[in-house]
Amino acid sequence: MRHGKKFNHLGRSASHRRAMLANMAISLIEHKRIKTTIAKAKALRQYVEPLITKAKNDTTHSRRTVFSYLQNKEAVKELFGEISNRVADRPGGYTRILKIGNRQGDNAEMAIIELVDYNEFAPGKSAGSKKKRRRKKTTSKPKAEAAAEETPVVEEAAAEAPETTETPDEKSEE
Template sequence: MVHRVSAKKLSRDSKQRNALLKSLAKEVVLHEKIITTLPRAKTVRPFLEKLVTRAKENTLVSRRYLVAKLGEERPVRKLLEIVGPVFKERLGGYTRITKLPPRVGDNAPMALLEFVENVSELAAKRKIEEKPSKKTKLEKKSGKKPTKPKRKEKTKNLEPAAKEKEGGKPVSEKSKAKK
């Protein structure tokens, strides 16, 4: 009798399994849907749900947690800036698994793993609504940045480092030490 087994092994050791979960989760975040086998989709779903739940609170701790779990900055940025705010009011169930016909080569059961809401469209609508208004002339004048004074160029005298020989050619100190 097997107790407290939370996930399938997927015929891999723990490092390979974690790498697979990380890879599938990154692909779902970046592309918003993936087609994979049904057991893989069922295994990655809770992992992904936990990441989205953590992304809803945009804090430094959650950012570091997501980077530790995903290993890259690009999917973490998308989770925190786009996916998290879209699912802010939802308490769970951010993804859905839709069964597809079996794969032709080996008859493996296939599935589509995707977010419940269309994240990219909702994020685009949110960006359009939050567009800042144009600045008035007074705001533009008062918002000028002070210009920095130009730096004076310092010229170093390179003559002591290279002294002239009888023939008029500069000689380095290394060549003097050899003589």
């Protein structure tokens, strides 16, 4: 029985799961957005959000604590530098999970997990791109009368155009 055991084991041993989440957290910190399955994204959110909270307090102890999780100097430097400055006034909720459909090969539910303050581009619908349905404009005249009025206009435009003796094929050869 697994009563009271809340986190997802993701079908891996503890050491494999810890290494995978650390690698995914490093990728998220470096690239600001990664594509993965929904289950891994939810597990990664629980893993990386406490690290970002710890990065808001830039002390030697918090740097060493975060480094013990990530084992990557560049990721720690990025986390305590740029990312902690962007999320300084945010009380939590540093990541966003966007569902993007199912994977072609095994039909796994896929998602994009991204840092919230780095949302220059978000796939899917944006706030201003709402589609509107428009009806076709109809005229009060019947179709036969409208077609009869349009044809003389076309003929007049053709009559006003200067006539040339050369065909388009002859012009291109010169």
